[in-house]
Amino acid sequence: MSATIEALHPAHGVPPSGPRPDETARLEDFGGIEIADLDLSQPLTEAQRDRLLRTFRSHPVLVFRDQALTKDQQYAFTLNFGEIEGAHVNRLIDAKNYTPVHTVSNLDSDGNPSEILRERGNYYWHSDKSYHAVPSLMTMLHAVELPPKGGETQFANTAKAYAALPAEARGELEGLRANHSWEASRIQCGGRPATPEQIAERPPVDHPLVRIHPDTGAKALYLGNHASHIVGWPVADGQALLRRMIQHVQQPEFVYTHRWRQGDLVLWDNRCSVHRALPHEAMGVHRRVLHRTVVKGSVPY
Ligand SMILES: [Fe+2]
Numbered sequence: 001m002s003a004t005i006e007a008l009h010p011a012h013g014v015p016p017s018g019p020r021p022d023e024t025a026r027l028e029d030f031g032g033i034e035i036a037d038l039d040l041s042q043p044l045t046e047a048q049r050d051r052l053l054r055t056f057r058s059h060p061v062l063v064f065r066d067q068a069l070t071k072d073q074q075y076a077f078t079l080n081f082g083e084i085e086g087a088h089v090n091r092l093i094d095a096k097n098y099t100p101v102h103t104v105s106n107l108d109s110d111g112n113p114s115e116i117l118r119e120r121g122n123y124y125w126h127s128d129k130s131y132h133a134v135p136s137l138m139t140m141l142h143a144v145e146l147p148p149k150g151g152e153t154q155f156a157n158t159a160k161a162y163a164a165l166p167a168e169a170r171g172e173l174e175g176l177r178a179n180h181s182w183e184a185s186r187i188q189c190g191g192r193p194a195t196p197e198q199i200a201e202r203p204p205v206d207h208p209l210v211r212i213h214p215d216t217g218a219k220a221l222y223l224g225n226h227a228s229h230i231v232g233w234p235v236a237d238g239q240a241l242l243r244r245m246i247q248h249v250q251q252p253e254f255v256y257t258h259r260w261r262q263g264d265l266v267l268w269d270n271r272c273s274v275h276r277a278l279p280h281e282a283m284g285v286h287r288r289v290l291h292r293t294v295v296k297g298s299v300p301y
Contacts, residue, residue, distance in 0.1 A: 131180040
């Protein structure tokens with residue numbers, strides 16, 4: 001069954017819950033940073049790379065404006081952060097849907113804009129690939145074609161949200177593990193159920209609900225649409241806790257809304273943030289095309 005924007009977001013352009021773009025924090029107040037003096041299409045010097053990685057360690061979202069990277073250049077820039085995810089890491093072509101530098105868009109198989117949401121989960125808070133035993137470290141999007149209005153990406157700082165919890169609440173979360181599953185994710189966002197083959201391909205995993213950032217030691221909530229329940233708890237109780245924590249995380253002071261401009265390149269740390277896309281106006285008319293790369297992370301602890 002195909003889903004339309006209206007089915008997902010009854011009031012067009014308004015997410016099912018959570019802050020509207022005009023309610024959320026400025027990038028710097030959220031904990032992110034804009035970097036203005038780098039041309040990412042060129043190889044970085046060692047000093048530039050060191051500074052970039054240092055900045056990434058202490059900021060969950062980095063924003064670069066006015067960039068123009070080919071797919072090869074985006075691939076090369078992404079390598080600064082580690083191993084690139086993708087089944088065909090030696091093939092810089094985009095013939096298949098999922099290549100190391102792949103396209104995120106609202107285009108159908110004929111290349112025309114469409115209101116049909118094929119990746120519904122993108123519109124719900126999530127941390128990329130948290131349903132894998134080794135989830136993603138970093139994700140990067142480079143804006144290629146943008147609609148006139150809407151299509152923002154929202155980020156929530158889950159380290160800041162965790163730190164803001166009362167000490168008693170933090171203590172109650174300590175030691176809990178959440179089950180993450182691609183199947184549950186699809187069900188929770190109303191997508192097509194996974195086939196038995198797909199479930200076998202991506203079996204459920206569990207991760208700590210509070211994970212420690214390997215570089216900074218900071219604790220962050222690790223949750224989102226891929227998380228289905230709490231291990232060892234009655235399913236309904238675990239789902240209720242996860243819903244409460246998402247409500248907490250998406251408070252406007254923890255959220256930054258990125259309003260895309262042509263040439264933007266935005267990258268984020270999946271270990272201490274969750275994100276989601278907002279639909280854009282007239283998705284059946286206007287194109288939204290971004291190039292995406294993802295860097296492999298490590299087992300959460
Ligand atoms: Fe994502």
